[in-house]
Amino acid sequence: MRKPSLAVLFVFWTAVALAEQGVSSPAARHTVIVDARPNPAAAPAVALTADDVRAVIQSAVQQASALGRPAVIAVVDRETNVLAVYRMDGAPRSLHFSGRRDGNAVNDGVHGLDGLTLVPNGSPSGPGIVVADKNIPDPTVLAALSKAGTAAVFETTGNAFTTRTASFIIQEHFPPGIDFTSGGPLFGVQFSNLPCSDVKPLDLNGGNLALPLGLSGDPGGLPLYKNGQPVGAIGIEADGQYTVDFAPEVKASTDEELIALAGTRGFESPAGIRGDQIFVNGIRLPFADANPPTGLVPPSSPLDPFGFVFKPRDGLPTRFVSVTVNGVPAFADPRFFPPRASTAAGGLTAAEVEQLLAQALMQAYKTRAAIRQPLGSFAQVNVTVVDASGAVLGIVRTPDAPIFGFDVSSQKARAAAFFSSPGTAGVLTAAGFSEYVGNGAADGIHLDGAIAFSDRANGFLSRPFFPDGIDGTAQGPFSRPITQWSPFNVGLQIDLLRAGLIGGVEGTNPLSGPCTAIPNIPNGIQIFPGSVPLYLNGVLVGGLGISGDGVDQDDIIAFMGAAGFEAPEAIRSDQFFVRGVRLPFIKFPRHPDL
Numbered sequence: 001m002r003k004p005s006l007a008v009l010f011v012f013w014t015a016v017a018l019a020e021q022g023v024s025s026p027a028a029r030h031t032v033i034v035d036a037r038p039n040p041a042a043a044p045a046v047a048l049t050a051d052d053v054r055a056v057i058q059s060a061v062q063q064a065s066a067l068g069r070p071a072v073i074a075v076v077d078r079e080t081n082v083l084a085v086y087r088m089d090g091a092p093r094s095l096h097f098s099g100r101r102d103g104n105a106v107n108d109g110v111h112g113l114d115g116l117t118l119v120p121n122g123s124p125s126g127p128g129i130v131v132a133d134k135n136i137p138d139p140t141v142l143a144a145l146s147k148a149g150t151a152a153v154f155e156t157t158g159n160a161f162t163t164r165t166a167s168f169i170i171q172e173h174f175p176p177g178i179d180f181t182s183g184g185p186l187f188g189v190q191f192s193n194l195p196c197s198d199v200k201p202l203d204l205n206g207g208n209l210a211l212p213l214g215l216s217g218d219p220g221g222l223p224l225y226k227n228g229q230p231v232g233a234i235g236i237e238a239d240g241q242y243t244v245d246f247a248p249e250v251k252a253s254t255d256e257e258l259i260a261l262a263g264t265r266g267f268e269s270p271a272g273i274r275g276d277q278i279f280v281n282g283i284r285l286p287f288a289d290a291n292p293p294t295g296l297v298p299p300s301s302p303l304d305p306f307g308f309v310f311k312p313r314d315g316l317p318t319r320f321v322s323v324t325v326n327g328v329p330a331f332a333d334p335r336f337f338p339p340r341a342s343t344a345a346g347g348l349t350a351a352e353v354e355q356l357l358a359q360a361l362m363q364a365y366k367t368r369a370a371i372r373q374p375l376g377s378f379a380q381v382n383v384t385v386v387d388a389s390g391a392v393l394g395i396v397r398t399p400d401a402p403i404f405g406f407d408v409s410s411q412k413a414r415a416a417a418f419f420s421s422p423g424t425a426g427v428l429t430a431a432g433f434s435e436y437v438g439n440g441a442a443d444g445i446h447l448d449g450a451i452a453f454s455d456r457a458n459g460f461l462s463r464p465f466f467p468d469g470i471d472g473t474a475q476g477p478f479s480r481p482i483t484q485w486s487p488f489n490v491g492l493q494i495d496l497l498r499a500g501l502i503g504g505v506e507g508t509n510p511l512s513g514p515c516t517a518i519p520n521i522p523n524g525i526q527i528f529p530g531s532v533p534l535y536l537n538g539v540l541v542g543g544l545g546i547s548g549d550g551v552d553q554d555d556i557i558a559f560m561g562a563a564g565f566e567a568p569e570a571i572r573s574d575q576f577f578v579r580g581v582r583l584p585f586i587k588f589p590r591h592p593d594l
Helices: 006-020 025-033 050-067 139-154 163-168 255-263 350-366 404-419 424-430 434-442 455-460 492-506 551-561
Strands: 072-076 082-087 095-097 129-131 134-136 221-226 229-237 308-310 321-325 328-332 382-387 392-397 531-536 539-547
Touching: 050 072, 050 082, 050 229, 050 255, 072 139, 072 255, 082 139, 095 139, 139 163, 139 221, 139 229, 139 404, 163 221, 221 255, 229 255, 321 350, 328 350, 350 382, 350 392, 350 539, 350 551, 382 404, 392 404, 404 455, 404 531, 404 539, 424 434, 531 551, 539 551
Parallel strands: none
Antiparallel strands: 072 082, 072 229, 082 308, 129 134, 221 229, 321 328, 328 392, 382 392, 382 539, 531 539
């Protein structure tokens, strides 16, 4: 007799588990149609060794020496644990944020980071930052760590992205520089994975600084692979200018990218999964503007041991463990698993949280991925459920979900719940953001609980043109005007956490956060699609956030995951108009299922 396939066994196992636990009919419908692809356990442990890290840095130093460009070189593992930081003599020590195409940064000390210059040792009187008993006084070290960390948290076995890739998907147009196109699909992702996040783990004693400046779009961060497995990344800061690639149509590798490319020798990402093998809306993403250099002349002397700001060490074990969620296999950080109940009266129970997580996972396992190779893979995502106050009730992830989405999925869930809450306008006003509250009210958006906001809707109101992609129009109520806008000055999103981010870097505020002064959104908000608010009997009880694949894929997983807890149709954002334009709520990809 022929044995049943893994997919059949998975569907049967999941259906039985859900039936035994009394899952509602929407979840049951998901179960009978789920097309489960093999969901392997975590790949065999592969990690960089201290010797590997030294080899990476040696190669980078060779290239930097050949270019005459002293650099700060950082290497991290896949979960952003610092594995080494090396400063070459003469490398820059201050860092200037420059995010406008015209070079005319607006730095009024209130909005954004553009035009800001961070000086050595944090602020002139600041103590700097101590990581694993090592003082990190220079902002250029933080920039190199953010670049390395960006490439690391994006990398998976199905895609390998760089900071140049990140630059391509966060600007006001997609592709950048092409007028009358919508904003990048991950518009706003740069303000995530910060040390002040309560979700992204910060471990100064253990040497994990998260991404000190958030996700970076400044070319010079590349992933590292070993035996075909993602193991970390390298980041380079050599010019003291923190920026993005404004002209991706022009192939012009920077010195920082060339140095990083040299560092990947022997640890290159598989060619078939690099960003330039991934298409979004028919547009090829970039990876790097050059190939790893060859024929380098070794430096005349070995690495100076005093050049190490952080000495090389082995990659650390993963913090994620295998779990089952209502019988569905997944991985979780024990800090956020098993699921817990909301403490609010009438809030979500632990069983309901687990149901929501399981429904989202099942949808992910049958949704065709948009940004992974090989074609036909299922979407790999992180799933977060929060209650109406923003408290995390549970987070899980599929086996190969990119790490960046762990923090981002919680930002998305919190944003959906926060903007849908009755008292949001008052909370923002009390926190000093009345400008944005007033802008919203002028457009009929009163942030009083009358509208159920998805993150797609919240993001639509956060673009420098409204509607998104129509140049020459005024900005959305939560954005800065285009005359001030840059990837470092997007509006409410960055302004919410500006003080916490700068204070943490300068040493004047605790690096451990929270990122904002608002308890509902302690790690900030996100402004690209992938979340929905959750309701029971017409009452807001939380938010569900998804992050890790294409934004339309994130949307469908969020919407289907929320079955039984949907926002009442009459108050969904797509029932409302701003300046004669209907707001969005959710967008499904075409032919989404495997």
